[in-house]
Amino acid sequence: MKVDGVVGPKTKLKLWQATKHWRPEMTPKAKVLKVGSRGGDVYDLQGRLKFLGFYTGPVDGAYGNRTYLAVRLFQYRFGMKVDGVAGPATLEKLRAATRNYRPPSQSAPQSRTASLPRSSYGLKQSDIDLLARCVYAEGRGEPYVGQVAIAAVVLNRLESDKFPDTIPGIIFQPLAFEAVADGQIWMTPNETARKAVRDALAGWDPSGGALFYFNPERATSKWIWSRPQIKRIGKHIFTR
Known part of the structure; x- marks a missing residue:
């Protein structure tokens, strides 16, 4: 600073x-x-x-x-x-x-109560809805703990000074999420994705503090492979 x-x-x-x-x-x-x-x-x-x-x-x-x-x-x-x-x-x-x-x-x-997460991190309901869309688009088909981990990664970025300081800013940051690039972000999330967001907002972080994740079967970026790896959940590897 x-x-x-x-x-x-x-x-x-x-x-x-x-x-x-x-x-x-x-x-x-x-x-x-x-x-x-x-x-x-x-x-x-x-x-x-x-x-x-x-x-x-x-x-x-x-x-x-x-x-x-x-x-x-x-x-x-x-x-x-x-x-x-x-x-x-x-x-x-x-x-x-x-x-x-x-x-x-x-x-x-x-x-x-159901209204508790609305005040977590000072987020608006629209932010929480967008985060649920991201979890669903990026993690549907993944184990539940993996979906919570995806939500946690977004929240970890929210706390980091290396990323935008809003949920929309993080999710729509260029090249940040494949689901934004291919339009899947606008799919309607299911209750599982919404519950994963609530659990992440309540403090559960299965990612271990990760800031990134990727699918090793599809990732071609040398940069993402160079990141310190924390753990693998489902098809995703979570990294710092």
């Missing part, structure tokens, strides 16, 4: 993106919450799990069996190690999936 010591809009945005998971209560000591734990951290954990619909018990700050089962369900749903222990990785993933959560003292009680 321009080095001038002035905290302007661009610097503020970059700082926010780099520290989006920071909270004032964070300390250098990693937190591990498990059965028997009590206090405000457990209260926050229960509130966030309840916000997503994984926890149905009382938000009382006591890590009991119902909280344990809710944590296991969350870990399973987000492809994590399932042990019922809310360690640093689980807590970070949970915070990422509940960006819009506010404690009951700050707002009215909230639950996971």
Whole structure:
């Protein structure tokens, strides 16, 4: 960035993106919450799990069996190690999936509803619809986890300063997506594609933070083959 010591809009945005998971209560000591734990951290954990619909018990700050089962369900749903222990990785993933959560003292009680994704990332419904079109056009026929990964790649680009800062800008960037070039982007997405978008907006990223993906059976670009590969899902290889 321009080095001038002035905290302007661009610097503020970059700082926010780099520290989006920071909270004032964070300390250098990693937190591990498990059965028997009590206090405000457990209260926050229960509130966030309840916000997503994984926890149905009382938000009382006591890590009991119902909280344990809710944590296991969350870990399973987000492809994590399932042990019922809310360690640093689980807590970070949970915070990422509940960006819009506010404690009951700050707002009215909230639950996971169909309207939740509309405020994720500050996206408009038209942006979400376009993202679903992209997922359907690019990933229909792929396993569900691969469709979520495609949506996650677009969202990863949205957070990167190397790409446009809007969903339409990313999707319609020249040569970015084959489905745009051949017109398939205008196909009507099915419910599976829409659900994949909702899961990606909730924080699930099966791509492992990828910014690109390609079909190795069709890719001829030497550049895309030179990208550091993360994993393969279905017919696509996801890369940095």
